[in-house]
Amino acid sequence: SAVISQKPSRDICQRGTSLTIQCQVDSQVTMMFWYRQQPGQSLTLIATANQGSEATYESGFVIDKFPISRPNLTFSTLTVSNMSPEDSSIYLCSAYKPGTVYGYTFGSGTRLTVV
């Protein structure tokens, strides 16, 4: 399947700081998606990122807290700002790959712990 390289794989951060997560896709994709998975929970969509336009955020998520960049068709970043322990989660990026069996490909996830 197509590869998304996601970094960092894990981090422990102090409350009040920010962390930027990067995702690099091995080929051009139109849409990228960012998900949050809180401990023991399912995946919740944070936002959809289209190259050249502002990301579209889901209810409950705001740009000031989760700014997203999409500078080109193979790269995106998600920043978790002013972190609190409630932000401790796994964050995953995803991309849709048309013409593939799997459709959506996922990064390996960033396991964030805020202390």
Add this chain to the structure above:
Amino acid sequence: AQKVTQAQTEISVVEKEDVTLDCVYETRDTTYYLFWYKQPPSGELVFLIRRNSFDEQNEISGRYSWNFQKSTSSFNFTITASQVVDSAVYFCALSAPSGYSTLTFGKGTMLLVSP
């Protein structure tokens, strides 16, 4: 609105037992895709299957099989002769056919296979 229900929160079986994970979905779309993913403790999402709503044939892949029943809006997943390595959280998901649409995930079923 789309919705995916995985009523089984956790299932425990002994190795070599067969186990079925249930998935019920709701959508107003006439065309859609259904997915199953495996999430081992490491956190990455492993693609298992994608099924188009027009294709109601059951599918078998090794010890895995899927039963798609459009009449009951169900897409159940059976593991035959379970193994310890099958222990993971399994997610059922739903999307519209466009790559611009997002995945709606169920809450997941944790499968514990003991020796």
